[in-house]
Each structure stands twice: as C-alpha cells, then as structure tokens.
Amino acid sequence: MAFIGWYFPPMVPLRFRRHGVLLLFLIILVPSSVLILFSSPDLSGEQALVEQLAELQLRLLHLEQLHRTRQEEVQMLATYIGQVLLTTAPPKLVTTTTTANPGTSRRLPSPSRHLSSPSPLRDAPAAPIPPPHAASLASVNFGFNSSTGHVFPAPPISPQLRALLINVTGHGLSASQAPLHLPSVYNFLPHLLDEPLGLRPAFTLSGGRTGVSVVLGVPTVKREVQSYLLATLKNLMEGMSKEEEDDALIVVFIGETDREYILQVARDIETQFPKQVTSGLLEVVAPAPSYYPSPSSLRETLGDTPERVAWRAKQSLDFAFLMSYCSPRGRLYVQLEDDVLARPGYVSVMKDFALGRMAARQPWFVIEFCQLGFIGKMFKGAELPWLIQFFLMFYNDKPVDWLLEHLIHTKICRLDKDPKFCKKARQLLWVHYKPSLFQHIGTHSSLKGKVQKLKDRHFGKVPLFFPHASQNPPATVDGGRMKAYRRYTLSRAYAGETFFWGLLPQPGDTLTFKFTPPVQLKRFLFRSGNAEHPSDRFYNTTVELLPLSSATATTSFFVPNPEDDGYITVGKFDAMGIAEGNVSRSFGPLQELRLKVHSESDNWAILSEILLEPDTES
Template sequence: MCKKKLFLVIIAFILPILLIFYHGTIDFSLISEWTKRLAELESNLEHYKSMYRIKQEDVIILSSFLGLLTNISINNTYFENLSSDTQHVIKNISNKLTAPSSVRLPSIQQSFLPHLIQDTDALRPAYLLSKGRKDVSIVLGIPSVKRIKQSYLISTLDNLLTNMNEEEQNETLIVVFIAETDFEYVQLVAKEIEIRFSHYVACGLIEILSPSPSYYPSWKNLKKTLNDPVERVKWRSKQNLDFAYMMAYSQSKGTFYVQLEDDILAKTGFITIIKNFALEKTVKKIPWFVLDFCQLGFIGKLFKSTDLSYLITYFQMFYNDQPVDWLLEHLIYTKICNWDKAMKACKAEKSKLWVHYKPSLFQHIGTTSSLKGKIQKLKDKQFGKINNFYPHSNLAAYVKTNIATYKSYTLEKAYKGDKTGNFEHPSDILDSNTTVEVAPLFSKNMTQNGGKNSDNFIVIGRFNKFGIAEGTIDKNIGLIKELRLHIHVDSENWIILSEVMIVGTQR
C-alpha cells in the first residue's frame, strides 16, 4: 500500500514538470517546491513505516500475553465457549511462543532498568496535558528541572513562540518535559505555562508531561563513574533517563525531533530553516544521523524520529556511565569509525553523519545550572548577536524615575529604545506589587476599579507574576497627561525595564 501511494505521488510530481516543458518555459521555483514536497513525503513515509513496525511489536507482545493466558486457562470453561476458529488461532499462537526452539531476546527492562518491572505504571506519565496533536513536521523537546535561583522556562517558550509564524506553529509540537517527581511542583509549573500560553496549550501546540517517580531507579545504587562526585553522577544519570523518556514520548508525534533546553534563545524563522535544511539532505540522498543547529552540548540537535530508537536504547544502556552528549559522540563513533584507521579519518567520516549548520540558530542564555553549585557561562560564538528591542518611535514626553539606575541603563534610553534588555535574568521583572496608573489631563472626580490615589492617579492595571500588566482605560477619563508605574514595596530582585513603547489612539 505504501509503495503504491509513493508511486502515485511520483506521478503527481512528474506531470507538472512535463506540462512546464510542454509550454516551452521552465519554472525553476515550481520545480524546487515540488522537489521539496517530494522529499517531505519521503521523510513522512519513512516515519510512518517506523510507526508501523512499533505496532507490529505491540502485536507480538499482545500475542505473548495471549499465549500465557492460553496456557493458564486452556481447560477453562471460558476457553471452551469460544468458537472453534478462535480456539485454533489461540492454540497456534501459544504453540509458537512455547516451542523449545523459540529464542527470547532480553528487554531493556530486564537487562538495564529492572526496577521498571516492579511497577506496571512506571512508564505512564504522572502528569500529562495534551490535545493529541500528531503528524507534525518537527517536535521540539524541552526538558525542565527545578533550579535553585531562577527559571528560564517561561522566557524560553515565549522566545520560541515569538520567532515562529502561524504556518510554522501549525507544523510544530513543543513538548515540555518537567523532569521532577514533586507532583505539587509539576502542577505549579504546568499551571504557569497554561496561564501564560493558554492559546497555544488549547490549540495543542504545547504539551506538558512529567514522569512517574517509579520511572527512576534508586539513586543510591548508582556506580561512581569517571571519578565524578556522587551528586554529579546522579545528575547526569538522571539527565540520560530524562532524554530517553522524552524521546520515547515524542517519537510517534512527528517526522523530525529537535532536542532543546529550557534556557535558550532562537532566531526568527528557525523552524523553516531547520525543515528546509533536513529536506535538502533528503533530496540529495545524503545520509545523516544528526543535524546540528547549535555548537553547545545537546542543544539544537535534530534527529529523524525513526532514528530515536538508537538513542533511547543507548541512553538507557549507559545512563550511569557517561554524560548524554558524550554518549551521542560514542554512538556516532560506533556507527561510522574504522578502528584500523587513524582518528583523523574517523573525524572526517563522523562529519558526514553529524552535519553542522552555520550560523547557529540557538543560543544558551542560562548561567544557573540545574546541578547545584555549577555555573555555566557557555555561549555559542556561531549564533551572533540579536536585538534586545524592536525599534519604535514614542510620543514626545518627559520621563523620570526615583529609582537608582545601573550604569548607562537609564529610563530615557528604555523609552527611546537606544540600549535595553537582558535575556539572562528572566526573574528581574515587575510583579504584582507594581500598578499601572494614569493621571488625567483634566481632574475629574472619578475612579476605575483599581481606585484613585490621593495625587489624582488612577490605577488601570497591575503586573502579574510573568511581568505582564493588562488593562483598559475608561474613555471617560479623557486625555492623559502622565503614565506611572508605581512599585509599592521593596523588590527582592533587580528590575530590568527593557523597553517602553507608547501607542496613542488615533483621533
């Protein structure tokens, strides 16, 4: 059936090209578009074949259970009440499974993660928020863990969504994997995401899940490897299992999978760039295993979903032994390198399977690692610089503040858009202790829901925990002579007011 469909697709692809030549002109842009579409169909077909094989494995597993059930109840009344044809099928399956010549291959659970056998729900998510989106082009996997000082997750999601247009969002799935077993914390983070990105959760673009506590082994039984401290061994071992879980969940969702982290920035149009680069390799029949869109760690690594099984198995086998990015290196080395040749030849061969895209599409922004005491100031030099603000022209105004400024980061520059912004400190925001207030040009004896202050300022909004204030101004207020952000109590954090943009109503 699949081959027949592919044959029809090829015919559909060739006919427009023949028509183009028949009319005497060559539309190369149309040829390029059809070539890309054919490559996309080939990639999708490969993905569907992989999913079909997984379903076949499910049938085999079901058959084995059916065989066990038959052995137990072969003489039961229930079995005798089945039709003769059904009894014949069950006996045939049972005989094949129990034949002396049958070979039983070891499973991951038996050999490497035996603790999973103890709980039948070990692989069932403890928390899952999903609208069932599937058959997308690209799945973005974002693992997130609790950090001692500050979280970058919300700002990372905001950045990714901002840098995708509607078409890109429709062919993408963002999987947020909260890799914590504290269910109260998981619910808290999930609720923040659901509130902040309600539209994207509702349409299925963002999914949230967390693992069952029984998915993880007892960390007390870990072997100390690489002469690392016990805490570091636990940290990297857990990361390996987190990646394996997330990849296993995402494998059936889309054609390609991109591994990200919860403290990154992306460039505008990154989804289209990634997809076109992958399809370009498919069109040219260039074999690859990793397409790398960031030079740091495991950030921005793209895989075919059909290849994720290699990674999942490898991470589970050696989760206690090596960091996850080292395991990827070892896997590629095993697949491509010839032990009889020099390392230089190995690197040349490895570069064919591990293809780097330049300039980088992702940048690491976090400095507080999820590993206690670890400071990371890693930056991808291939990423380049991005603007911290969008140029704008505000109304002429006199701006002032009684808050001390830091160096040259003045309120005037924020208002003008000269020099602002800092992505690395997402918690340095205005919160619910700050209100947005306006002073009418003409004093009137009126209030809004927020009330009227003694100095004739009217409260029109309040910031939330995401640093966002929303509100409407009663039209009866009339013209406004002053806008004020009023911080009512001392803040535990610095405040980074990155940009001020005033848009007036056309009169």
C-alpha cells in the same frame, strides 16, 4: 568563401569585408544567445518535485516506525494470550457456595497477580458467584479478569490454532527450540520489574496532536535561582507562523517527582498559553516517580561526585523518556532546553534544510542548529530508538551529550584509520547548520551551584531593548529609590539608548514619567526582562496615571489609588512581565505616569521597552 563573396562582391575592399563578416557574426550570435538563455528548461518544477519526494520519504520512515511498534504490540499480545490458552496445568481451585443452593459446591480458578496488574490481588473486588446452572461448565478452563474480578470460561481451541500459538509463543518447547528473549528496558532499569506503572506518564496535559512535521522537546526541572521556561515557550511560539503552528508540536517534559510542583507548572503554562494548549500545539508530560532508579544504586564514574553522577544520569533518563514519548508524534524531532532563544521562522528553516539533505541524497543522523550541548539537535523520529537504547544502556556512565558523540563514533568511525578519517567521516552524519537558530540565555544550571554563561557565537547579537524615543512625548523621568545598575539608568532607557536595570525593587518604589507639557496618551506598553535576563521582570507592579484635572479622578470608572493621592490605576504587569493598555480620552491631558511596586522581589528589574504613544487626534 563563396557564401561570403555572395554578400560582398570582389570590388569591395578586404578591410570592409572583414568588418562585414564580424557584423554578420554578431547579428547571428546575439539573437541565438538570447534564444538559448530564455528558452532554457525551467528547473523549479523539478526541484519542487524532488523536495516533495523527500518529504514523502520522511513520511514513509515515520509510518514504518509506527508499523514496527504496532507489530511489537501484537507480538506481545499474542504471546500473552497464547500462554493463557495453552496452559495445560490444572488451575488451582477454590470452593464457593451459592446462596441459591446452599448444599451445592463449585470449584473456581484462583486468580494470580500479573506484573502489569495495577493493584495487589487483595485490592481486587471479590469475584461474583456464578448462577447454579454454571455447574455444567466444571470441565471448561476458566480465566480471571483482575480489573473487575469476573470469572469467564476460556474458549476451546482447535489443534491447528494450538500449533500456531506454540510456534508463536514457544510455550511447551524445549529450551533449544524456544524463541530468544532479547534485552529490553528491564535489563537496564531492573527496578521497573517491581514498578509496573514506572513507564507510564504520571501527568499529561495534551490535545492529542500527532502526525506533525516537527516535534520540539523541551525538558525542564526546578531551578533554585530562576526559571526561564515561560519566557522560552513564549519566544518559541512567537517565532512561528500560523502554518508552522499547525504543523508542529511542543512537548514540555517536567523532570520532577513533586506532584504539587508539576501541577503548578502545568497551571502556569495553561494560564499563559490557553489557545496553544487547546489547539494542541503545546502539551505537558511528567514521568512517574518510580521511573527513576534509586540514587544509591548508581555507580560513581568519571571521578564525579555522587551528586553530579545522579544529576547527569537523571538527565539521560529524562531525555530517553521524552524522546520515547515524542517519537510516534512527528517525523522530525528537535531537542531543546528550557532556557533558549530562537530565531523567527526557525521551524521552516529546520524542516527545509533537513528535506533538502534528503532530496540531495545526503545522509545524516543529527543536524545541529546550535553548537552548545544538546540544544537544537534534530533527529528523524524513526531513528530515535537508536538514541533511546543507547541512553538507557549507558546513563550511569557518561553525560548525555558525550553519549551522542560516542554513538556517532560507533556508527561511522573505523579502528584501522587515523582520527582525521574519523573526523571527516563524522561530518557525513553530524551536520552543522550556520548561522545558529538557537541561543542559550540561562546563567544558572539545574545542577546546584553550577553557573554557566555559555553563548553560541554563531547566533549573532540578540536585541536587549526596543527603543521608542521618537514616539515618546517629552518627559522628565525619575527612578526614585530604585538604584540603577551602572549606566542602565531610566533616563537613558527613555531616550532609547539602552534598557533600565534596577536593583531589587521594594514595596513603594516608583518610576515616574512627568510630561512637559501635559499630554493626552493613547496607549502604553512596558516590557520588563530581556533575552539575557528573562526573569528580571517587574512583579506585582501597577501602571498609574495622574490627570491634569482633579475632577477626572473622581468621575473615572478606573480604580483610584488607595493612598488618595490623585493617581488612577489603569494596568499592571502580567506574569510575562508586560504591562500594556489603551488610555481613555476621558482622562484628558496627563501630568504624570508612574510604575509602582507593591511587593518585594528576589530579582533585579529590567525595562527593555518603554512606549507612551500620544493621542494625536485629540
């Protein structure tokens, strides 16, 4: 009180004293609050450091996985070499006669075929006859190179090395002392013991990219109705930034054994995306036909028909092959399908979310970026062997998405707890991300006769057309003989209200745009198909112009119409269903523009974008 009295003498009324105290309190409080607010520690740098540590942790997991793989390879090689060097049984000898000394005979080891040998012994070239002085080597063990047919002496080994090799390989030890032989892929796919090339890809189109943050696996098979593969790949790559392209890998797995079909798909991919293939962003792989077991060896399970059992068993084996191929290539793996649509920037969103979970020390085994089937499921590359082994064990028993459910249940659930506990515990390892980053766009399943119109309701609406009514010049449109489906007419599409959807284009069908008044065009763009119906595109269809002046048609360097009706061909739809180009000023004002179909189509045709940009500078 003495402090307050120093500021306020006794003659000051009590009411003014109270107001003064309040004012003094505010004068002290406000600057202090501002000082505390603006001088608070900056946590952004600390958060960035935590995220970097999470990424380093992910890199370390990936490197440990690669190290274990190399250790396994070294162990297998050491075992093989040890068995060769420690063989104590005398080799089977054959007698050969040299041409230099016809009377001299020499005994050489007879080669034996190993399971990994690519060809039978009879296909190997004959062993070259050693020189005469080689007779002094008769007391030395010989080895045989089955690929070249060359015979070479095995080097002598010291007692210490012999003891070490015995310890590593177990050669010569009793059954109780020999190392255990753990189950391998041959226990679940025993037919591969007779097919040494079954685990090697039959075809690869690869730039050799490795060490990326995110690997996208896209399995595809031959579909009877329509393929969505090229549209899916185009959408996936258009949704990436340059930085994302440099730190990602898309692997297309062709799950077919028809070599001609595999080569055709690979050619289509290389033709449509040459830069992405050359840069290493996009690659293609196909398994050997001998990788798959015979359908007759499969058991009928779950009451399914033999056709469905074979279909879902093959899908599990396809996923196991694809994951095995992708596991050493990147730190995170995302399983997709060949009929999906992705949100722009999806790669960074997935990577940041996964690293955020690791930075917060929140465990996860699978992150779900789409709630349908196996679409958009992310795993750590180092943990893919868990899935691969599980798929190989039970490929004949249940569908692949059910197997993922069972694996999570096995890892986290307890038998002595109720289902509620299991459901809550499951959410720790199976993380859902919203909104979904991927949408299923296909209608026809790879299983014959199966139609599925599944949509992820958490993805949101997908734009089905792109209007340009404000940019397009006034025109009278005519769909000709091509009948429009319901309200999806050409006039409404040109007005920017919807897309045009025509029924089964036939040769000679035209879509005409008659300009009123004639206009000088700068460029045109027609996009066919949309997200829900990517295969409803225009095929073998040209873009043709009709100039106002007939003299232009005779002097233009563009291709005149074979029918000599005054139209000039200036473009055509490519394999992705897009026709675009610039219009030369030499044409002058145009009366009409038309799209002309030159061949029959098995699908309907959609125009989802119509852009006719006038030349305002003319």
